[in-house]
Amino acid sequence: MTTMNRILCLATRPDKSLSPEHFTILEEKIGPLGPDDVLVRNTWLSIDPSVRLRLHAVTPNGYLPPFEVGEPLVGLALGVVVESRSSRFSPGDTVTHMYGYRDCAVVPAGGGGLGGAGSLTKIETDGFAPQWFLGPLGSSGLTAYVGLVEIIGLQPADVLWVSAAAGAVGSIAAQLAVLRGSTVIASAGNQDKVDYLRDGLGVHSAFDYHSGDVTTLVADAAPDGIDAYFDNVGGDHFDAALANLRTGGRIAMCGAISGYDVAAPGPGPSNTFQITAKSLSIRGFRAGSFAHLYDAMRFEVGTHLSDGSMVHRESVYEELEQAPTALVDLLNGRTTGKTLCRLA
Amino acid sequence: MTTMNRILCLATRPDKSLSPEHFTILEEKIGPLGPDDVLVRNTWLSIDPSVRLRLHAVTPNGYLPPFEVGEPLVGLALGVVVESRSSRFSPGDTVTHMYGYRDCAVVPAGGGGLGGAGSLTKIETDGFAPQWFLGPLGSSGLTAYVGLVEIIGLQPADVLWVSAAAGAVGSIAAQLAVLRGSTVIASAGNQDKVDYLRDGLGVHSAFDYHSGDVTTLVADAAPDGIDAYFDNVGGDHFDAALANLRTGGRIAMCGAISGYDVAAPGPGPSNTFQITAKSLSIRGFRAGSFAHLYDAMRFEVGTHLSDGSMVHRESVYEELEQAPTALVDLLNGRTTGKTLCRLA
Numbered sequence: 001m002t003t004m005n006r007i008l009c010l011a012t013r014p015d016k017s018l019s020p021e022h023f024t025i026l027e028e029k030i031g032p033l034g035p036d037d038v039l040v041r042n043t044w045l046s047i048d049p050s051v052r053l054r055l056h057a058v059t060p061n062g063y064l065p066p067f068e069v070g071e072p073l074v075g076l077a078l079g080v081v082v083e084s085r086s087s088r089f090s091p092g093d094t095v096t097h098m099y100g101y102r103d104c105a106v107v108p109a110g111g112g113g114l115g116g117a118g119s120l121t122k123i124e125t126d127g128f129a130p131q132w133f134l135g136p137l138g139s140s141g142l143t144a145y146v147g148l149v150e151i152i153g154l155q156p157a158d159v160l161w162v163s164a165a166a167g168a169v170g171s172i173a174a175q176l177a178v179l180r181g182s183t184v185i186a187s188a189g190n191q192d193k194v195d196y197l198r199d200g201l202g203v204h205s206a207f208d209y210h211s212g213d214v215t216t217l218v219a220d221a222a223p224d225g226i227d228a229y230f231d232n233v234g235g236d237h238f239d240a241a242l243a244n245l246r247t248g249g250r251i252a253m254c255g256a257i258s259g260y261d262v263a264a265p266g267p268g269p270s271n272t273f274q275i276t277a278k279s280l281s282i283r284g285f286r287a288g289s290f291a292h293l294y295d296a297m298r299f300e301v302g303t304h305l306s307d308g309s310m311v312h313r314e315s316v317y318e319e320l321e322q323a324p325t326a327l328v329d330l331l332n333g334r335t336t337g338k339t340l341c342r343l344a
Numbered sequence: 345m346t347t348m349n350r351i352l353c354l355a356t357r358p359d360k361s362l363s364p365e366h367f368t369i370l371e372e373k374i375g376p377l378g379p380d381d382v383l384v385r386n387t388w389l390s391i392d393p394s395v396r397l398r399l400h401a402v403t404p405n406g407y408l409p410p411f412e413v414g415e416p417l418v419g420l421a422l423g424v425v426v427e428s429r430s431s432r433f434s435p436g437d438t439v440t441h442m443y444g445y446r447d448c449a450v451v452p453a454g455g456g457g458l459g460g461a462g463s464l465t466k467i468e469t470d471g472f473a474p475q476w477f478l479g480p481l482g483s484s485g486l487t488a489y490v491g492l493v494e495i496i497g498l499q500p501a502d503v504l505w506v507s508a509a510a511g512a513v514g515s516i517a518a519q520l521a522v523l524r525g526s527t528v529i530a531s532a533g534n535q536d537k538v539d540y541l542r543d544g545l546g547v548h549s550a551f552d553y554h555s556g557d558v559t560t561l562v563a564d565a566a567p568d569g570i571d572a573y574f575d576n577v578g579g580d581h582f583d584a585a586l587a588n589l590r591t592g593g594r595i596a597m598c599g600a601i602s603g604y605d606v607a608a609p610g611p612g613p614s615n616t617f618q619i620t621a622k623s624l625s626i627r628g629f630r631a632g633s634f635a636h637l638y639d640a641m642r643f644e645v646g647t648h649l650s651d652g653s654m655v656h657r658e659s660v661y662e663e664l665e666q667a668p669t670a671l672v673d674l675l676n677g678r679t680t681g682k683t684l685c686r687l688a
Binding site: 268272274 | 404405406407578582587590591597598599600603608609610611612613614615616617618619620621622623624625626627628629630633
């Protein structure tokens with residue numbers, strides 16, 4: 001077996017926009033496994049926008065701490081067990097865990113400091129592509145499902161707006177909502193993605209948020225207002241939702257990519273009185289707190305993926321060297337569907 | 345009976361801060377009652393900050409329409425029936441209704457265009473001062489109760505922050521929370537009010553929001569964070585709540601007085617990512633949608649007021665001429681408790 005490992009680290013902290021030069025690859029020897037440790041050869045890395053937050057010198061109150069310069073990054077990954085000191089894992093098992101951004105990972109089988117949703121988990125792929133368990137059948141799918149079902153409480157009569165709808169979470173949320181009978185308005189950042197939303201995902205209406213004032217674009221797509229908004233973007237999209245929601249409207253917030261790759265967040269919506277005037281509900285959430293809904297999600301999304309009623313795209317980058325480019329492309333809207341890095 | 349009536353109207357639309365000169369009193373003859381009409385002599389007018397919103401040329405999306413110049417104002421009022429064409433009301437009945445800001449009111453017994461919570465309602469005062477049915481036993485009390493019980497879901501272990509806590513709604517919310525066993529931090533706009541919060545209402549900690557940065561003041565009062573925030577203010581108070589709430593925190597929003605008496609709302613909080621990072625819930629509401637909770641509120645608040653465990657203050661202005669001053673004083677933080685105008 002390989003005794004040397006390569007791990008992606010922060011080389012210099014970005015002042016403004018992130019670029020691949022902010023990263024470096026550290027080589028280190030893989031030490032002997034401790035009791036209950038599992039050695040995993042990573043095959044797929046999940047590239048998630050939220051990692052960008054931890055590259056700032058200070059992270060938002062309530063969020064995970066910053067990565068220090070020279071410190072290995074972590075993130076969701078999928079791999080194959082090479083060696084195991086745990087009775088629960090055997091060589092050859094496919095697993096997910098939180099020690100991504102490296103070729104190999106020594107993972108404490110009990111979860112260690114990155115427990116909870118990031119604990120070492122054995123995956124039964126059941127004929128699905130293994131990397132889908134980082135995407136539609138994993139964290140992205142659960143985020144979409146929880147946001148719609150648990151946070152928004154989506155009903156068939158609802159008019160729902162999904163932002164970043166060509167992305168990993170948004171594309172699942174938009175399709176699940178269509179399949180559950182709701183009217184779905186979807187937005188993304190270029191015409192190719194808009195075409196994909198309309199022709200691939202089957203949403204009722206789609207727009208490029210660069211094509212005008214977002215509040216007006218939503219109003220044009222839903223002249224009678226919207227009942228719910230699935231927010232992946234924040235910023236002017238949040239404003240637009242407050243303006244366009246009908247009385248009793250709901251917002252699910254699972255991220256705010258518009259604010260991640262900037263030095264400081266811009267001013268927030270000036271129309272927060274809409275929350276009172278229209279009795280709106282706004283809830284932030286993280287899928288990790290809703291692990292009990294995983295099986296229900298897996299059944300519903302898995303069924304749709306199997307019978308072809310739901311489509312899924314991936315933007316795949318090759319090898320650890322390309323992981324920084326994958327992240328930068330994701331933050332700049334240049335990827336579609338789930339963004340992944342494949343390790344040979 | 346009087347055949348002439350006096351009604352408060354908007355004389356000129358305020359550009360910036362409201363002053364009494366923006367109002368005028370119109371005199372008009374009381375016409376014959378229509379079928380099902382009730383003539384009420386108003387004895388108490390409820391002075392509510394939200395009426396200020398309707399003095400702008402444009403009201404927030406989802407809110408009631410603006411008052412036009414020369415058009416009679418409306419608002420919550422209490423009075424005595426003088427003459428009735430309705431079988432449900434008799435001369436001498438004490439009633440509440442929405443045709444305030446005038447000496448007498450012709451009120452359709454069926455509710456008319458101002459139905460719902462503003463419908464003509466007979467009050468059994470049961471020994472309480474009648475004007476309390478505009479305050480702690482009426483709309484203000486229901487707003488406080490709904491916010492705590494239904495929106496926030498207050499638990500005894502919660503640390504709750506109540507803003508504008510010396511006001512009509514805030515003072516009831518703060519006391520109800522103390523009496524239900526929660527730890528209550530309360531804020532108001534001057535030292536007299538802060539003394540009242542601490543010594544009169546019995547909150548655990550109180551501060552004057554002018555005495556520093558509100559986020560810091562809340563952090564000083566609750567170093568381990570807060571679980572819930574009852575918002576009557578908006579603006580920098582909303583920011584401070586987002587910063588200080590713990591994971592899973594809840595906000596109830598029933599108004600945003602800080603934004604009412606200004607030409608245009610200021611920028612909102614730049615820290616809305618906190619909603620996602622800490623899985624916060626934010627809900628706006630209007631008490632009128634929770635009329636089914638009135639009896640429960642009436643029992644709980646009434647019991648506390650009867651046995652002296654809850655106190656109540658009023659800022660009383662005399663006669664219709666003083667109603668504009670009452671409203672201006674309320675908007676400028678110069679009143680305590682429920683602001684009322686008494687008509688002889």
